[in-house]
Amino acid sequence: MISFMTEQPGRRPDNTSGRPRDAARTDAILTAAADLLLEVGFDRIRTQDVAERAGAGKGAIYRRWPTKEALLAEAIRNMPARKAPVTDEPVADLRTLVADRCQSAEEKPDLVPGLISAMRADQGIDDAVKEGYDLSYMRDTLARILGPDHPHIDLLADITQAVPLFRAAFTPESLDARVMTEEIVSLIESVATSTATRGSV
Amino acid sequence: MISFMTEQPGRRPDNTSGRPRDAARTDAILTAAADLLLEVGFDRIRTQDVAERAGAGKGAIYRRWPTKEALLAEAIRNMPARKAPVTDEPVADLRTLVADRCQSAEEKPDLVPGLISAMRADQGIDDAVKEGYDLSYMRDTLARILGPDHPHIDLLADITQAVPLFRAAFTPESLDARVMTEEIVSLIESVATSTATRGSV
DNA sequence: CAAATACGGAACCATTTGGTCTCGTTACTC
DNA sequence: GAGTAACGAGACCAAATGGTTCCGTATTTG
Secondary structure, eight states: OOOOOSTTHHHHHHOTTTTTOOOOHHHHHHHHHHHHHHHGGGOOOOOOHHHHHHHHOOHHHHHTTTHHHHHHHHHHHSOOOOOOOOOOOOOHHHHHHHHHHHHHHHHHHTTTHHHHHHHHHHHHHHHHHHHHHHOHHHHHHHHHHOOOTTTTTTHHHHHHHHHHHHHHHGGGGGOOHHHHHHHHHHHHHHHHHHHHHHHHO | OOOOOOOTTTSSSTTSSSSOOOOHHHHHHHHHHHHHHHHOOOGGGOHHHHHHHOOOOHHHTTTTOOOOOOHHHHHHHHHOOOOOOOOOOOOHHHHHHHHHHHHHHHHOOHHHHHHHHHHHOHHHHHHHHHHOOOOHHHHHHHHHHHOOOOOTTHHHHHHHHHHHHHHHHHOGGGGOHHHHHHHHHHHHHHHHHHHHHOOOO
């Protein structure tokens, strides 16, 4: 998480005089941006929409961020990171993670496609998204099931993200979160069985 | 493949008089649109670009299609369908298909993200893409390896499409087509082994 | 040859939208 | 209280671009 700017070059030469920035406004704007990101996707957000939802004026936005992309990049970085549950049942932990991913794809189908679209249009967005895209929590969970050196961990981790995204975009009719979760977990169990049978590397 | 319009309501009440439409122009426009689709992705195509590349005027475009989306929808439908090779080595056939998919993701990383973006903006594009999205060739090949009733065929077929797309969008540094091909084929072989060991359903 | 329509090219129009500016007001420091 | 800057709201500006129209020309039928 990156904190909002406390000073802006050329705008606030003397930060002791005048009415101070309202931190609550900054927060409201970031929250509005994040909400819209989830609801309609990046490419359908207009600055006017963000301002209205935050109960703010566009001036309040551009006083804080130089461009729309800078605002949304910060909103993206502010989005909460996933954390992996750790119980003594690794497969149950995996199922929780996969289910979460599948549910997101089902309930907020516009988020990731919108991000893909935005990453193509703006380098700052591209950086922000890639920076936040850390699948190590998924790889760790898979490692507990398959063993730390299993050759398919990276691919399986990507699969847990890629398949829900893909189905949301191209075959929304096969996007039942529960079914998809079981398909994916079942596949991973199958891989685990295969390895166990043959003996690991 | 859908043929171009031979008559337009309100535009050509009498199709025997006047200079006829030039079929070569129609073709050049569709080709230009398809090329741009592969090169820069849907959302960066401007009608002016299509016209220039086709050596045509914008008038020639709008004489044939009512909107930009209609033109590009037809260009999408015109794109050649994949066909599955069938030898007596199903795994080799699979590798060919997967490699093709991975190479596309590597060489034309803007196509599919651009389509996703465009599907969000226009229903006609959404229809055209989904109509052309048939993974049965991949499922057939997988069925030859895993058996026709294997429970993971649908998921694995989606994986062959989704993972290259995902990596192209989010982790381009891990987008080596050869490596990715082997990862995916190896996973599928692993699943096949697992099934064979346990006996099929 | 006349009528009709397509052609490329360029000017043109209309809409959308990111970003700026202004106004009257409010909240802070000195 | 004086000075300064943030606030919401809305007018405003500028760029991009989908789509139309017009021009002079070429190609068809009759």
